[in-house]
Amino acid sequence: MIFGPTPIEEAKGAILAHSLRLPGKVIKKGTVLDEEAVAAIKDAGKRDVITARLEAGDVPENDAAERLAAALTAPLVARSRAATGRVNLLSETAGLLVLDARRLDGINAVDESLTVATLPNYTPVAAREMIATIKVIPFAVPGKLLGVAEAVARGGKAPVFAVHPFRPLKVGLVLTELPGIKESVMEGAVEATAARVEGLCGSMLPVERVRHEEAPVAEALGRLKRAGAEVLLIAGASAVVDRRDIGPAAIVRAGGRIEHFGMPVDPGNLLCLGRVGDTPAMVLPGCARSPKLNGFDWVLQRVFAGVPVAARDVMAMGVGGLLKEIEVRPLPREQAPRVAPPALAPRRARNVAAVVLAAGRSRRMAPLNKLLVADNQGTPMVARVVDNVLASHARPVIVVVGHERDRVEEALAGRPVIFAHAEDYAEGLSASLKAGLAALPADVEGFVVCLGDMPLVSGPMLDRLIAAFDPEEGRAIVMPTFRGKQGNPMLWSREFLPEMLAITGDVGARHLIGTHADRMVEVEMADDAVLRDFDTTDALKAMPGAGRGG
Incomplete structure (x- = not known):
């Protein structure tokens, strides 16, 4: 592509680089100049105009954006029409967005003229939500470079973009009780859990409330599994502090196993991940009683989307795992000051x-x-x-x-x-x-x-x-x-x-x-x-x- 000032006599067929305001007329940037436009510019007294002129093999911006979008489109991923070199990719269903970050980096590394911006990996998305935007920076791209980007986009066994639909799973919750615990705390745990499950297209079975002891919890897990639970959750009256504590021990007693305890996500450090047969079973961290985002959300989203979540997946969540700004805690939490730490300044709301x-x-x-x-x-x-x-x-x-x-x-x-x-x-x-x-x-x-x-x-x-x-x-x-x-x-x-x-x-x-x-x-x-x-x-x-x- 040739870019720069072009004599008006040679401007026909070139692409206008910047909008021109002429007497009684505006010619928009990106317009392919025809005889009428050239005549209007000449009548306005201009001798030259800044344009982009395509060379052999160049692909216009909208065509290039459409081609790259076609190479990235996958099942449950739709795309908008191209305009000003941009195409948006959209999720066709509610689900979890999973990206091939390596190949996306490869596409963006092909040339500065081609860009793909996406939501973060493992982001929950709604139907028709934009998940990525493709933008061609100049007015045209050399066809060879575009071909390389298309090859990278199509070069894997799986698509670059995958939307895993949330499944309507049935969830069983065991709520453990200790003397003196407030009823409002119990109700809050049920409400927060139900809101999370329903937000992921799931449903709750009747809650099992039992003593905070290993045997009653194990028996409750068995009842829920027989009732059709596809996910088992334990919200303990007391926080779990070890993989042999009451909640994890109850999973083992119910015939299950513990796959991982703890996670590099705060809040959410004390999540315990296990299984009873093929059914995911988790002991929730105390922060899960709150509707605010915590590490449990990240794991639950993957479970509902049918995305495997093993110990190595949990341990890989540390980068970005600090979900709120907190002060360094030099004291045990029981001795820490009961004052909320200053939060990061949120993005200013537009008036x-x-x-x-x-x-x-x-x-x-x-x-x-x-x-x-x-x-x-x-x-x-x-x-x-x-x-x-x-x-x-x-x-x-x-x-x-x-x-x-x-x-x-x-x-x-x-x-x-x-x-x-x-x-x-x-x-x-x-x-x-x-x-x-x-x-x-x-x-x-x-x-x-x-x-x-x-x-x-x-x-x-x-x-x-x-x-x-x-x-x-x-x-x-x-x-x-x-x-x-x-x-x-x-x-x-x-x-x-x-x-x-x-x-x-x-x-x-x-x-x-x-x-x-x-x-x-x-x-x-x-x-x-x-x-x-x-x-x-x-x-x-x-x-x-x-x-x-x-």
Whole structure:
């Protein structure tokens, strides 16, 4: 690829390296210059332009990203369409992500032009969650280099990416008791364990509560195994301190064996791993009574995913095994100060507001106002939208009103929102948008623009957009997608306010993406809520929870 200034007379067919703002026209970076574009640049008085020109054997960025993605795609791994040299890989199911780190390092070592970034190895993932992103850095890659990367990707017995689905296992829990132990402690252990199991698609058998003695625990394990338990857990009233302690000894007494005691993960050091026949059996560390991440989670995730976890696997968990920042403990824990140590400063949360557009005249639904159509519970559509937004981390929530202002405000009475009145709402969408933007506090870093006729977009979906928002990292516009189709709502950095406030007519801000494509990131969603608006009678009738008109 040849990169650099190109005389305008030779620029036809070259790729524009940087966006050009010309009188009345913007030519985006990455555009293949045709005769019309060349003429426009020449008319603007430019004698040359910075371009990339492909040479024989070069593969354009999107084609290269698609080819590398195809080489990395495996069962239960899907991929997005290529855009600006990027393809995202997605998990098709809830499960555990297992990577071949050596081959991934090999791909990234082929050339600086090809990059693959992934989640950490052994990360639990949800369906449609992004697990990796492939990015081609320049506008084209030499075909020979791409071929080497493809060969590395396909060169193993197993795929580079493997998603092991979580299995619906039945879990048996033995809870041991000692005199004086608080009932709240026992209940907390059951609740935390059940939450973990259900989060991995499993289910709990009735809990066995027995004395903290070897024989009763062994008998309880046998009862649970006969009841169909596929995983056996022991939560002791007293922490296990040796592989011959009551919990491990009970596993052996029940006909099992101990495979490993202890792990280089804190919290979670005192996990004991064993088996009764082919059934995994574990004595839980005391920290497992808490819902916070600990070493037990790492082992349980592998068990549910059907990924082998032997002693050597546990001992390999030390790098990254310090799960919280703690002070050095020079004293036995019983003598240590009862003061929580200072935690590492968390990543600063972005200050993101929400603007809900609810000023339109619903012309396609006249004489009904679609925003006031109530569902079977009597909740107007606009209230469903606002309640979903309030369930997210976006604050403040600004609702733009105009048409039937009093009725819309009445429908939202009692909700902690700010109303912004669009006096000229009849002029179109841009008027409503500008009224909402004018009401934004000066300290917000970004804002998500929500449409009043999209009631299926949930709070967690909005939070996924907020989590992806990072202007310093180039993610200044966040767009939701479903199976590659772009949807709403969109999140914008405040840097775009001047351009958005200059929009006129019955249009929104979506066209600005063309100018700022390099500042946008797509976030794939698990369902099509981000594509579904309801602006006709037929659509409203088909809406989940649809009911009477208003």
